[in-house]
Amino acid sequence: MSHDSFDIHYTVNVSSLAGHLIDVSLHINLPSNEGHELSLPAWIPGSYMIRDFAKNLVEVSAKHKDGNAVEIRKLDKQTWKLAANTGPIEVCYRVYAHDLSVRSAYVFDDFAFFNGTSVFLALKNHRDVPSLVTLVKPQLAPCDKWRVATTLPLANTTKHHEFGEYQAKNYNELIDHPILLGNYDAIPFDVVTPVKQTEGVDAQHTCQFELILAGGHRSDTKRMAEDLRKLCAHHFALFDDTPPVDRYLFITMLTGKDFGGLEHISSTALLYSRDDLPSLAQADHMPDGYRTFLSLCSHEFLHTWHVKRTRPAVLQASELSQETYTPQLWIYEGFTSYYDDISLTRSYVTGHESYLEVLGQTLTRLERNAGRFKQTVTDSSFDAWTKFYQQDASAINNIVSYYVKGAVIALCLDLHIRMNTQHTKSLDDVMRYLWQHHGKKDQGTPDDIIHRIVLDDMALPLASFLQDALYTTKELPVAALLNEFGVTLHKRPRIDGSDLGGKPAPRVAKNQFGAAFKAADTGVIITQVTENSPAYGAGLQVGDQLIALDGWQVTTGNLLSIYHQFSPSTQVTLDVLRHQRLKQLLMSVEAAIQDTVYLTVTDQAKLQKWLPSVKS
Structure with a gap:
């Protein structure tokens, strides 16, 4: 496939490590009698805050194929207008990339990472046009061993991990594949999943995974690959359908202390502390930091279904130029936060004791959050743009996290469903319904989707619970529900400011x-x-x-x-x-007040109906 077959062609080159610069040339072969409008998104999907990525663009210019300048003027903070032209046009600009996060772009001597929302200008009225991306290997001394990690589809003869040509069928696909350039380790593993066939013929689906580790590490990669394989296989089984991906990357940037994750259509970008990855010397136990890393991976991978494909209807039509409000984030982040931890136990990576400790920590965070008495979880979802993502010192008193409370609501809903169906159904059935009726069909969810599934489709008597949990600030019936499954909830004072909860304590604050x-x-x-x-x-x-x-x-x-x-x-x-x-x-x-939660098992037989501890 030649360059000429694409009307939109981006060439990307890291031009300065010290200056943190990415040079981009955009070739446009589409004539315009009115002049093209070019813009960058104001926010990135999955992170609900206006970030104004266009503020990092510098030295924007345009010229004809013959080298003569084309007038380009700025219309607003994120939009440029080209003069009328018959094409082809080349737009050249630089991106200042110095945000070490999973949301933007960052360049330094170990690696370069960027999301398309920070780098690729969009053509108004041409967002559905296919585009070509040429990634140029930086001609800089530390970059001689750099490779490419991305799930952006290959073009021409380019192979995975090579610099060269990639392609996207439209702008939304273009910006949903983050790109890492660097000298990294790639740890491969496959997950083979049985696939249902309408004809009754047995079939299998193989998904190729890679754990990408950039920034240097001394970790037990064999253990990590095996644990991730179990987690990914669990998520495939959860949805009980042909997986929506054939290749998936866990793109991980390692530093001394950072943390972050952002989901994409067939990959995730992660930021994590290298010191919290497991070493060979820790093979006989599960370090807390590694458990958190696996939970983070579990969370972002579940988003492959539950956000990237199943999502609120309003987010399907978003153009990323301004805020898009929804009261449903408690479903998408809250449910995912429930499954990210419990999946470690359900896939037998950890035991149920470990999960109950983590659950106790989640309940402790909610217990210590005075804002739960002021803000409902649906209001928290709606106001994420201005409150959750822009927290100040008053946040603990005035807002509640739709991640944390959403996860606890998911726990309660799961236990309620199990009890009311004599353990024949669970929250898993809700997740599968969302996938089959919405995500798989690319139909966005309405605000009352959980009511429709639980009250109408399942016909369960949970209207009062949903009303209180979603639209009031009443306390959730966590202790009573856990007790039905052989788990007792205890509260105690905290030990000190570093006490996360989840465990009993020999001493507590006075x-x-x-x-x-x-x-x-x-x-x-x-x-x-x-x-x-x-x-x-x-x-x-x-x-x-x-x-x-x-x-x-x-x-x-x-x-x-x-x-x-x-x-x-x-x-x-x-x-x-x-x-x-x-x-x-x-x-x-x-x-001292009792604001710290830990859980104990009082009836193993009841617990088995929720958390099997032995693989059958």
Whole structure:
């Protein structure tokens, strides 16, 4: 296939590592009597926040094939207008790529990563036109061993992992395949899945996977590939249908401490700490950091069905130029957050004890979130653009996470369905319904889709539960439902600020303080204050520099130990610097509240109806 057969052709080259620059030339072979409009998206699917990717474009120009300049002017923050022309036209621009995240673009000497939403200008009225992408190998010293990791379809004779030509059938496909350039490790594994045939003939589907690790590591890749294989096989079995992908990449950028994931049509971009991957020396146990990595992979891979194909109707028509609001994110992120953890146990990568610990941590996050009494989960979904994705210090008091509460709602719904159908159905049936009736048919879901499935199709008496869970701030019946499956929910005070919950504790905090803090040159800086806590009642504010408690200088290491020496109902003084003025506050000491959850199994037989612990 020649270049001339494509009316839109992008050539991409990393031109500077130190400058974090990507050079792009866009060849347009489509004449326009009015002049083409070019634009970049304002946000990327899966991350509901206006990010204005066009702000990173520099030196935008255009010229005819003969080299003469074509007038190009900017219409708004993300749109450019070319003068009328008969073509062909070449538009040249640079992208400043210095956002180390899964959402944008980043260039440095270890690797270059970018999403199409940051790099590929779209032609208005031509978003359905096929395009060609030529990836040029950087002619820079550290890049001699660089390769290409992407699921963007190949063109011509280019092979996987090679620089060369790739293609997309339309703009939406073009921006749904992130691209990593670098010297990385590629760990392959296959998953073979039985496929139902209408004629009754046995068949199999093989999906080729690769775990891409860029940035350097010392991990046990054999173990990782085997665990991921089990997880992916579980997700294929969950939907009980021919998988929608033949090749899938876990594109992982490794750093010292970062975390992130973003789903795509046949890949995911991940950002993770290399130190939390498993080493050969840890083969006999499951490190917490590795368990979290597997959960992240599980989450993003499940999105292959549940977001990338099954999704709210309003998101199907979005052009990514402005916010698109939906109250359904609790379904898509919440349900996925429930399955990401439980799937580790259901695929026998971890035992049910490990899952119950993680579930206890999820319930702890919700328990400590005072905002659950102010915001419903559907409002949280709708307001994701301005509240969830732009959190400030007041977030813990004013908003609830549709990830966390959505996951707990999914747990409750799963247990409710099992109980009301004598364990013949579960939330799995809801997921399969969503796939068969919406995702597979490319039909977006209405806002009341869960009501339609659970109340109408399944005919279950759960209207009151759904009303309370989705449209009120009432507490969820977690403890009662878990008890029906042989699990007892316990609450205790936290140990300290690093206590995530999920486990019993030999010692706990004596008193409740009510504020989070970080180190300062002298004392500590207050970063968060929880409503109805002693710190809140004393008037402690975010940004205050707390230098002494009852006359004793404080640090991050001794503040709580000093505070816990006092008995409840006594009063202590806080010496605070606020806007360069010294203030003294009076705080009443209060006993620690029980805001930390852990779970214990009291009936193994009942638990087996929800969490089988032995592979049959």
